[in-house]
Amino acid sequence: MKSIYLIFAAFISSLAASLAEVVIDHEDFAKSLGGWKKAGKYSDYALSGANYRTYKPESSPTPDGGVFISIRIDYLRGWLASDDHATLEITLNSKGAIQSAQSTIAIQGQSIASDVIVGSNEAGKEIINPNRTVQVGTDLISNLTAKLLLENIVEAGRVSFPAVIRHNYNHLFRSIRVEGVEVMSAVAIPDVPIVLPPAAPPTPAPLPVPAPVPTPAPPGAPAVPTTPAAPITPAAPTPTLPVTPATPDPAKPASVPLEIKQY
Numbered sequence: 001m002k003s004i005y006l007i008f009a010a011f012i013s014s015l016a017a018s019l020a021e022v023v024i025d026h027e028d029f030a031k032s033l034g035g036w037k038k039a040g041k042y043s044d045y046a047l048s049g050a051n052y053r054t055y056k057p058e059s060s061p062t063p064d065g066g067v068f069i070s071i072r073i074d075y076l077r078g079w080l081a082s083d084d085h086a087t088l089e090i091t092l093n094s095k096g097a098i099q100s101a102q103s104t105i106a107i108q109g110q111s112i113a114s115d116v117i118v119g120s121n122e123a124g125k126e127i128i129n130p131n132r133t134v135q136v137g138t139d140l141i142s143n144l145t146a147k148l149l150l151e152n153i154v155e156a157g158r159v160s161f162p163a164v165i166r167h168n169y170n171h172l173f174r175s176i177r178v179e180g181v182e183v184m185s186a187v188a189i190p191d192v193p194i195v196l197p198p199a200a201p202p203t204p205a206p207l208p209v210p211a212p213v214p215t216p217a218p219p220g221a222p223a224v225p226t227t228p229a230a231p232i233t234p235a236a237p238t239p240t241l242p243v244t245p246a247t248p249d250p251a252k253p254a255s256v257p258l259e260i261k262q263y
Contacts, residue, residue, distance in 0.1 A: 021179045022067045022096050024057055029175040033168075044076075050157030051076040052164050057172065065094030071168055075157050082108070084158060088165055088172075096178045098133055101140050103165050105148065107158060112151065114144040133173055141166045 030036040033043040033054055042055045053074040059067050068091050075084040085106045091099040098119040105112045117140045119132060145162045153159055 022065075022092050022094065023177050023179060024059060024067075024069065024172070025175040025177050026056060029057065029171055032171040032174065047164050047167060048156065048160040050160060054168055062091065062093075066092045066099065069172070071172065073161075073164060073168060075161060075164075077157065084108075084161065086161055086165055088168055090169075090172070092176070096176055098136050101136050101169075103140060103144050103162075105144065105161055105165075107151075107153070110151070112144070112147050114140055114147065117143070137166060137169045140169070 026040070030040070030043050034045045036043055036056070040056060042053050044051065044053050046052070053076055055072040055074075057069050057071045059069045062068055069089070071088045073086040073088065075086070077083055086103060088101075088103050090101045093099050100119065101117045103114045117136050119136055141162045144165070148159075148162060
C-alpha cells in the first residue's frame, strides 16, 4: 500500500512539474531597482555616479515550455546628450534553468554585442542552479567588457554600463518563479567584487650569531697566556731555468744523400 502511494505521489509531482510555468515577479524586480514609474513602465536609479533606466521586462514562451526574457536598459546622459541603450536577453527552460544569455550595448549608433553564453547540460537538469547562474553572468559581463574596452570608451557612465547590466541580471534571477512546484523562488546572486590576494610577508633577515664568550678561569688559577698566531709567510716563487737551444754536432752531416744502386 505504501509503495502504491509513493508511485502515485511521484506521478502527481511529475505532472505538476510538466504543467509548471516560468514567470517573472515584476513587482519584486521593480522593488529591487527602486520601484516602477509611469504606471509600471520603467524604473530609474543611480549607480556609480550615473543615472540609468530599466524598462519592464518583456517575455514570451518558448516551444519547450520555457520563457524568453528581454530587458531594455538606458544610460541617461542628460538633456543635451543622446542616451545610450543596452539590451539583456535571457532564455530559461521549463524548470527555470538558464539556457542562454546575451547582451548588446548601442553607443552613438555603434553596436557592441557579447557572445551568446550557453548554459551547460547539467544546469538544464536542475530547477535553478545558483552556481551556474553566477558563472553565466560572469562570463557574459567579462565578454562584453572586453569588447567595450577595445572601443576606447572613457565616459564614466558608459564604462560602467556592463556593471549595470550585471546588476539587472542579478535582480532578474531573484524574481524568477516557477508555478506549480516548490523551488528556490529567489536566488541571491550578489555582485562579485575583485579581491586581490594578500601580499606575501617579507622574508625576515637572519639573526646575528653572537660570538662565543670565553669561560673565565677559576680564582687563583694562573692566567693562560694567549699565543698570537704566527704570521703567514708567502711562498717564494719557483725560479724558472732558461732554456738553452741545442747546438748541432759538426761531425755529423746535416743530411745524408739518398744513394740509388743499380742491380
